[in-house]
Amino acid sequence: MNLTDHLLAALLLYGLPALFGMTMIAAIGAPLPTSLMLVAAGSFVKQGEMTLWQVIIVTSTAAVLGDQIGYGLARWGGRSLVARIGRKIGGEAKIRKTVALAKRWGGPGIFFSRWLVTSMGPWLNVTSGIAEYPWRRFILWDVLGDVLWVVLNVMLGYIFSDRVQAIAEVFGNLAWVILGIIVAVILGWKIIQYLRSQESVTKNDLPNRDQASRPW
Amino acid sequence: MKSNIRSTVKTFRWQQWLVVAMFLLVAGFTAFKAVHMARKVIYWQTHRDEPIHGWMSVGYVAHSYRVPPYVLYLALGLPHKPPDKRPLREIAKIQHRSMDEISAVLQNTIIHARPPYPPPPTPPPDQSPAQGASP
Numbered sequence: 266m267n268l269t270d271h272l273l274a275a276l277l278l279y280g281l282p283a284l285f286g287m288t289m290i291a292a293i294g295a296p297l298p299t300s301l302m303l304v305a306a307g308s309f310v311k312q313g314e315m316t317l318w319q320v321i322i323v324t325s326t327a328a329v330l331g332d333q334i335g336y337g338l339a340r341w342g343g344r345s346l347v348a349r350i351g352r353k354i355g356g357e358a359k360i361r362k363t364v365a366l367a368k369r370w371g372g373p374g375i376f377f378s379r380w381l382v383t384s385m386g387p388w389l390n391v392t393s394g395i396a397e398y399p400w401r402r403f404i405l406w407d408v409l410g411d412v413l414w415v416v417l418n419v420m421l422g423y424i425f426s427d428r429v430q431a432i433a434e435v436f437g438n439l440a441w442v443i444l445g446i447i448v449a450v451i452l453g454w455k456i457i458q459y460l461r462s463q464e465s466v467t468k469n470d471l472p473n474r475d476q477a478s479r480p481w
Numbered sequence: 482m483k484s485n486i487r488s489t490v491k492t493f494r495w496q497q498w499l500v501v502a503m504f505l506l507v508a509g510f511t512a513f514k515a516v517h518m519a520r521k522v523i524y525w526q527t528h529r530d531e532p533i534h535g536w537m538s539v540g541y542v543a544h545s546y547r548v549p550p551y552v553l554y555l556a557l558g559l560p561h562k563p564p565d566k567r568p569l570r571e572i573a574k575i576q577h578r579s580m581d582e583i584s585a586v587l588q589n590t591i592i593h594a595r596p597p598y599p600p601p602p603t604p605p606p607d608q609s610p611a612q613g614a615s616p
Binding site: 269274277312314429435438439445448455459460 | 535538
């Protein structure tokens with residue numbers, strides 16, 4: 266049996282406590298297939314082995330708690346560590362820029378990383394903590410996103426209760442495709458920006474192209 | 482336009498090449514995952530039955546294959562009341578059987594519980610606990 270099979274077997278045997286533990290550990294940063302666990306839990310709800318409201322409340326609470334731990338550790342431990350590293354090896358300006366970016370786009374980033382691009386969730390907890398993103402706003406976006414994630418996956422498992430493995434295989438790949446598209450678009454945009462800047466440099470006919478401003 | 486791009490590419494430093502390489506890597510990975518996903522969607526559109534795995538319970542297999550659970554419990558020598566929630570791997574271990582053997586028994590029972598075979602009879606009232614049964 267692989268790890269996923271062990272986790273699914275644990276879910277069958279121990280039910281809600283297992284689901285709570287796995288979800289919380291995954292929210293802190295462990296790479297566990299929690300979306301699949303939720304789909305399986307939805308299937309068990311349909312079969313009458315679990316109760317819908319209990320699954321939703323327990324899993325949402327576990328996810329929010331795990332996120333808070335990640336955020337808290339980064340805010341009260343990670344920030345000073347990053348500042349120390351910045352002072353030692355440089356790059357303080359870049360850190361400041363990243364922090365400003367995290368503060369500006371924190372809300373939507375937190376929300377979408379809870380349910381759409383879940384593999385980014387633990388990273389966003391850390392960057393939000395380091396950027397000292399306001400805790401009240403963090404918890405608001407966090408609860409909204411986590412509850413949506415739980416309800417979506419459990420309902421998916423409930424609707425396709427006889428095909429947990431099929432759903433897991435398809436949606437496991439979908440999450441990677443979404444993340445890949447987002448990263449590819451960002452990188453592609455960077456390349457286009459560079460090509461455009463060089464084109465404008467050529468048009469202006471600057472004598473030394475190496476002196477031209479570079480966007481990255 | 483083409484010559485413009487070519488001349489711009491010539492100005493690339495290692496940072497620009499790194500971004501291009503990362504872009505190609507991510508695009509390739511995404512395309513691979515997208516193709517993999519499409520293949521899975523096509524496969525699951527034509528295959529309704531999931532392969533039996535060790536994590537599944539007897540109840541889940543019955544639900545997935547749309548057969549009455551008691552038929553599978555009886556085939557494994559287990560009482561059908563109360564429902565046994567243990568994973569098949571656990572049942573195989575207790576009954577000193579391999580997972581392949583358990584899977585073969587279940588597959589055979591499923592075939593005989595579905596059309597064109599006649600539907601299984603109504604479940605017996607109670608079973609005495611057999612080997613590997615729940616306490």
